[in-house]
Amino acid sequence: xxxxxxxxxxxxxxxxxxxxxxxxxxxxxxxxxxxxxxxxxxxxxxxxxxxxxxxxxxxxxxxxxxxxxxxxxxxxxxxxxxxxxxxxxxxxxxxxxxxxxxxxxxxxxxxxxxxxxxxxxxxxxxxxxxxxxxxxxxxxxxxxxxxxxxxxxxxxxxxxxxxxxxxxxxxxxxxxxxxxxxxxxxxxxxxxxxxxxxxxxxxxxxxxxxxxxxxxxxxxxxxxxxxxxxxxxxxxxxxxxxxxxxxxxxxxxxxxxxxxxxxxxxxxxxxxxxxxxxxxxxxxxxxxxxxxxxxxxxxxxxxxxxxxxxxxxxxxxxxxxxxxxxxxxxxxxxxxxxxx
Amino acid sequence: xxxxxxxxxxxxxxxxxxxxxxxxxxxxxxxxxxxxxxxxxxxxxxxxxxxxxxxxxxxxxxxxxxxxxxxxxxxxxxxxxxxxxxxxxxxxxxxxxxxxxxxxxxxxxxxxxxxxxxxxxxxxxxxxxxxxxxxxxxxxxxxxxxxxxxxxxxxxxxxxxxxxxxxxxxxxxxxxxxxxxxxxxxxxxxxxxxxxxxxxxxxxxxxxxxxxxxxxxxxxxxxxxxxxxxxxxxxxxxxxxxxxxxxxxxxxxxxxxxxxxxxxxxxxxxxxxxxxxxxxxxxxxxxxxxxxxxxxxxxxxxxxxxxxxxxxxxxxxxxxxxxxxxxxxxxxxxxxxxxxxxxxxxxxxxx
Numbered sequence: 200x201x202x203x204x205x206x207x208x209x210x211x212x213x214x215x216x217x218x219x220x221x222x223x224x225x226x227x228x229x230x231x232x233x234x235x236x237x238x239x240x241x242x243x244x245x246x247x248x249x250x251x252x253x254x255x256x257x258x259x260x261x262x263x264x265x266x267x268x269x270x271x272x273x274x275x276x277x278x279x280x281x282x283x284x285x286x287x288x289x290x291x292x293x294x295x296x297x298x299x300x301x302x303x304x305x306x307x308x309x310x311x312x313x314x315x316x317x318x319x320x321x322x323x324x325x326x327x328x329x330x331x332x333x334x335x336x337x338x339x340x341x342x343x344x345x346x347x348x349x350x351x352x353x354x355x356x357x358x359x360x361x362x363x364x365x366x367x368x369x370x371x372x373x374x375x376x377x378x379x380x381x382x383x384x385x386x387x388x389x390x391x392x393x394x395x396x397x398x399x400x401x402x403x404x405x406x407x408x409x410x411x412x413x414x415x416x417x418x419x420x421x422x423x424x425x426x427x428x429x430x431x432x433x434x435x436x437x438x439x440x441x442x443x444x445x446x447x448x449x450x451x452x453x454x455x456x457x458x459x460x461x462x463x464x465x466x467x468x469x470x471x472x473x474x475x476x477x478x479x480x481x482x483x484x485x486x487x488x489x490x491x492x493x494x495x496x497x498x499x500x501x502x503x504x505x506x507x508x509x510x511x512x513x514x515x516x517x518x519x520x521x522x523x524x525x526x527x528x529x530x531x532x533x534x535x536x537x538x539x
Numbered sequence: 540x541x542x543x544x545x546x547x548x549x550x551x552x553x554x555x556x557x558x559x560x561x562x563x564x565x566x567x568x569x570x571x572x573x574x575x576x577x578x579x580x581x582x583x584x585x586x587x588x589x590x591x592x593x594x595x596x597x598x599x600x601x602x603x604x605x606x607x608x609x610x611x612x613x614x615x616x617x618x619x620x621x622x623x624x625x626x627x628x629x630x631x632x633x634x635x636x637x638x639x640x641x642x643x644x645x646x647x648x649x650x651x652x653x654x655x656x657x658x659x660x661x662x663x664x665x666x667x668x669x670x671x672x673x674x675x676x677x678x679x680x681x682x683x684x685x686x687x688x689x690x691x692x693x694x695x696x697x698x699x700x701x702x703x704x705x706x707x708x709x710x711x712x713x714x715x716x717x718x719x720x721x722x723x724x725x726x727x728x729x730x731x732x733x734x735x736x737x738x739x740x741x742x743x744x745x746x747x748x749x750x751x752x753x754x755x756x757x758x759x760x761x762x763x764x765x766x767x768x769x770x771x772x773x774x775x776x777x778x779x780x781x782x783x784x785x786x787x788x789x790x791x792x793x794x795x796x797x798x799x800x801x802x803x804x805x806x807x808x809x810x811x812x813x814x815x816x817x818x819x820x821x822x823x824x825x826x827x828x829x830x831x832x833x834x835x836x837x838x839x840x841x842x843x844x845x846x847x848x849x850x851x852x853x854x855x856x857x858x859x860x861x862x863x864x865x866x867x868x869x870x871x872x873x874x875x876x877x878x879x880x881x882x883x884x885x886x887x888x889x890x
Binding site: 237238241363405407408410413417421444462466 | 599605608612703708709710712713714727729736803806807808809811813814815816855858859861863864865868
């Protein structure tokens with residue numbers, strides 16, 4: 200054995216001892232997020248860390264380098280299994296491919312909770328704590344319809360979606376919005392198959408300001424009479440607003456969005472966005488930690504919300520212009536609960 | 540072989556090649572020579588054809604308003620392409636241009652809004668940061684002799700990380716900028732020329748290309764840049780201090796990225812740390828379609844401007860035709876491949 204090999208062996212043994220020691224001293228949990236760039240996941244980490252500290256649990260966190268970085272997430276899963284944690288919470292980048300590592304973890308007696316993004320199939324994880332994205336979309340759709348009143352029948356709608364690969368959140372929010380607005384969406388799993396002439400078109404935004412602006416410009420070119428704009432998230436909404444401003448139309452158009460990040464809620468306050476559906480990443484993570492603690496204590500597993508195949512962590516419509524028949528909270532309340 | 544219909548079959552392989560070459564010295568070879576002399580003609584022809592095709596096919600395409608909108612849409616990537624062209628002319632490549640730009644916009648925004656610095660000073664600091672980023676690339680390439688691809692692959696990640704660190708991953712909102720630092724949005728301001736609507740960002744892009752055109756074609760520095768890219772060793776033998784030329788190129792590229800950053804704040808309206816994730820590749824695309832050779836030393840600086848417009852025209856045209864986004868990717872992909880294939884073909888010309 201060379202010297203380096205000796206050192207490596209020694210280090211490995213130490214690591215193992217420490218690992219086992221930690222697992223015995225306190226229950227531990229893992230949080231694996233898509234990235235640690237997005238404020239959404241930063242908030243999630245905060246929620247998990249605070250709850251873990253409160254319950255005296257140890258928390259290890261991992262993240263992919265970019266959205267879609269499956270490789271790093273798989274390595275993180277393996278590290279968590281090796282560390283002998285009680286539970287793993289994951290927002291999966293590749294919802295299908297990760298199920299293999301998830302199965303290994305569950306076979307090792309670990310509780311696996313999908314946060315924010317359901318796995319495919321959903322029951323690959325023990326539980327899913329997520330926003331009901333379809334409901335989030337439906338709320339802003341119903342609000343826009345109520346706000347327009349009779350004019351909704353002749354609305355011209357621009358749909359600013361996420362990207363070409365159309366992940367499940369993208370589809371659910373898009374279809375939920377159209378459903379809420381009263382458009383026949385046909386196949387709920389497909390974007391753009393509706394035949395309603397009120398929908399001008401769907402464009403990709405990559406979920407950022409630049410993409411939102413270009414997409415809005417393209418749709419305005421197609422039909423300058425657009426008066427309702429659905430956006431996948433608030434940065435895309437801010438970009439769309441810039442495009443509308445440059446066309447001199449910012450006052451004639453209703454923009455709705457989803458997320459509830461702090462800059463987004465501020466944009467609701469300033470009238471850039473009419474209403475936004477707020478989701479609660481902090482709650483997903485803290486409820487996840489509670490579930491892991493309960494599982495560690497007596498093996499109980501979390502239950503899905505009634506009528507859904509996941510645990511709904513809630514979504515609220517944030518607006519200061521409430522509409523009859525659509526429940527909403529004020530901008531002040533939205534600001535108090537915003538993330539980022 | 541015995542009953543070959545050809546009346547005068549060549550006797551051996553050498554003859555075959557000779558007669559083949561002879562046959563090509565017809566119109567095709569003439570075109571090849573012409574394009575060798577005027578490399579910018581390829582993108583210009585493609586642009587004219589694309590304009591004509593989409594004008595015929597896409598509704599609302601051929602209006603002064605839409606054409607000026609395309610110019611607005613390509614202004615930021617076009618400006619970056621100017622920076623990219625300089626580096627590619629020296630047979631290098633700069634993968635970090637987009638990251639330098641976004642980092643610079645974050646520096647400008649944070650200094651002006653969060654630290655309350657006077658806006659002109661914040662812009663100067665941002666420009667200095669962009670220039671410094673270029674200097675870092677230049678030092679790594681000239682002092683450590685790292686290949687530009689690897690150097691800028693590394694610094695791309697480094698600058699991206701700094702961007703996330705400095706921005707706290709948060710957007711500075713348009714309304715905040717309006718209230719506290721409207722000067723940052725200068726290049727987003729619009730003006731009308733007839734029914735065309737242009738932004739100062741478009742003017743900036745054109746000015747950058749005009750300046751580079753002058754510098755590259757009418758100064759000793761410009762000739763050195765081409766010489767270094769054409770053949771580094773010969774340039775050294777000719778007494779050119781090649782490292783100084785390369786340093787100046789990377790620094791100039793950094794500064795142009797700084798200008799693009801200022802322009803991008805106007806375009807996006809806010810300071811967005813997540814926008815322009817693929818701007819580096821889009822700038823390379825514009826340069827390649829614009830007919831600048833990736834092997835360095837050949838191509839006109841005006842090519843990338845045309846290249847950026849071609850991509851803008853394709854995207855706008857396909858969008859107006861209501862074509863799925865994936866076909867925009869498909870079309871851009873083929874444009875790149877065809878552009879490089881044409882470049883290779885032109886290079887085969889014997890001078």
